[in-house]
Amino acid sequence: MNHRVAVLSFSRIARDRRVLRQCDLLAELGAEPVVIGYGSTGESVGHSHRFWPTPQPDLAHRLKTVLRQLPAHLGVSAALAGFWMRPEYRWALDQLRRSGCTLVLANDWPALVVAARWKAESGGLVHYDTHEFATLEFDERRSWRVIYKPYVTHLERMAIGAADQVSTVGPKLAEALQEHYRLPETPLVVRNTPEQIALPPEQPTAWPLRLLYHGQVLEDRGLEALIDSIPLWQTRHRLTIRGDGNAAYIDRLRRRVAETGAQAQVSFEPAVPPGEVMSLAAAQADIGVHFTPLETKQRHFSLPNKLFEYIGAGLAVAVSPGADLRRIVEAYGLGVVSADAGSRAVADAINGLTQPAVVAYRRNARLAALELCWEHEREILRESFRSMLERSGARCERHSAQ
Numbered sequence: 001m002n003h004r005v006a007v008l009s010f011s012r013i014a015r016d017r018r019v020l021r022q023c024d025l026l027a028e029l030g031a032e033p034v035v036i037g038y039g040s041t042g043e044s045v046g047h048s049h050r051f052w053p054t055p056q057p058d059l060a061h062r063l064k065t066v067l068r069q070l071p072a073h074l075g076v077s078a079a080l081a082g083f084w085m086r087p088e089y090r091w092a093l094d095q096l097r098r099s100g101c102t103l104v105l106a107n108d109w110p111a112l113v114v115a116a117r118w119k120a121e122s123g124g125l126v127h128y129d130t131h132e133f134a135t136l137e138f139d140e141r142r143s144w145r146v147i148y149k150p151y152v153t154h155l156e157r158m159a160i161g162a163a164d165q166v167s168t169v170g171p172k173l174a175e176a177l178q179e180h181y182r183l184p185e186t187p188l189v190v191r192n193t194p195e196q197i198a199l200p201p202e203q204p205t206a207w208p209l210r211l212l213y214h215g216q217v218l219e220d221r222g223l224e225a226l227i228d229s230i231p232l233w234q235t236r237h238r239l240t241i242r243g244d245g246n247a248a249y250i251d252r253l254r255r256r257v258a259e260t261g262a263q264a265q266v267s268f269e270p271a272v273p274p275g276e277v278m279s280l281a282a283a284q285a286d287i288g289v290h291f292t293p294l295e296t297k298q299r300h301f302s303l304p305n306k307l308f309e310y311i312g313a314g315l316a317v318a319v320s321p322g323a324d325l326r327r328i329v330e331a332y333g334l335g336v337v338s339a340d341a342g343s344r345a346v347a348d349a350i351n352g353l354t355q356p357a358v359v360a361y362r363r364n365a366r367l368a369a370l371e372l373c374w375e376h377e378r379e380i381l382r383e384s385f386r387s388m389l390e391r392s393g394a395r396c397e398r399h400s401a402q
Helices: 017-028 059-074 076-083 087-099 108-122 142-147 149-162 171-181 223-232 247-260 274-284 305-312 323-332 343-351 355-368 374-401
Strands: 004-012 032-039 048-053 103-107 125-130 165-168 210-214 238-242 266-269 287-290 316-319 335-337
Touching: 004 017, 004 087, 004 108, 017 032, 017 103, 017 374, 032 087, 048 087, 059 076, 059 142, 059 149, 076 149, 087 108, 103 108, 103 374, 108 125, 108 149, 125 374, 142 149, 165 171, 165 374, 171 323, 210 274, 210 305, 223 238, 223 247, 223 343, 247 266, 274 305, 287 305, 305 316, 305 323, 305 355, 316 323, 316 343, 316 355, 323 335, 323 355, 335 343
Parallel strands: 004 032, 004 103, 032 048, 103 125, 125 165, 210 238, 210 287, 238 266, 287 316, 316 335
Antiparallel strands: none
């Protein structure tokens, strides 16, 4: 039987690597993905794509969002009423009804709410893939806690019981979700790992070290503390910050570097195409850094793509003590974990490195890259999808026989 599977995500599908991987894997298994989400004319996702124009977060959009979400303080009924005011959610539900699908893969909580409504009407199956702990996502922001948190708390709690399978991006997050919602099983863990690359022969590790931060240059990535730590380094290592971000923010970081007197040790570079990220890291760095702040519980669940990209490039790593970050680094012997995300602790972690230790960490990374890769995670997801497709097919056969 050729299954049609709806893959629903309120993200820009053409740029959402996790969702695109789901679609490709479903197609490998003989299913027909029907992709429903944000997009624009001319964007190709390689599968049937039904798209709603990507929202533009202007002032009017933000005001409408506040008006929809604030009433959630009154309870779940008010939250639901606000949710269904959004036209793209009503459109997505209509697309599911018309799709002829018997299985929906719902990415993140808004898609889950839509899928739960579809399931109540159709009796189909739902796989819920949550990329964050939704009720804690921006808990460090007071406005988010006041406006958004009650809304998502009511809706995810109401809808998650409709999920026949739950998956997420990291083990500590999976454990927390099971405890929070009293799920019958721990969610499946499918990490956001990169495809393997062919690494060059092992190269000598430089001293002073070549440190690399790559990825989006944003205010919540701990870059201020990293820069402030430089005057405390006992060796004049070099740091490259490679990525795109708000120009005004990057200028502020440049001024911060100048204030530390470390201009000769720090370089800023633009982002490179995704296919070049790891090969460039492998050629030009010794250690990848990610000292993310840990003000909220959600941050402790963070397992950013860049961690696995550093490992896949054969780099040692230095990270802040998030629960899953620590688990990966210590389990595989990949580098150092700072005591906290402050500049003093960052400097202490970097000062604790020695050239022989970094050589060993890099060798361990090359071995870990054989497991911490999409080729490995894909098989975990493949088994889950195969099981869900079999269940969906059996349900269809029962209905046909009636």
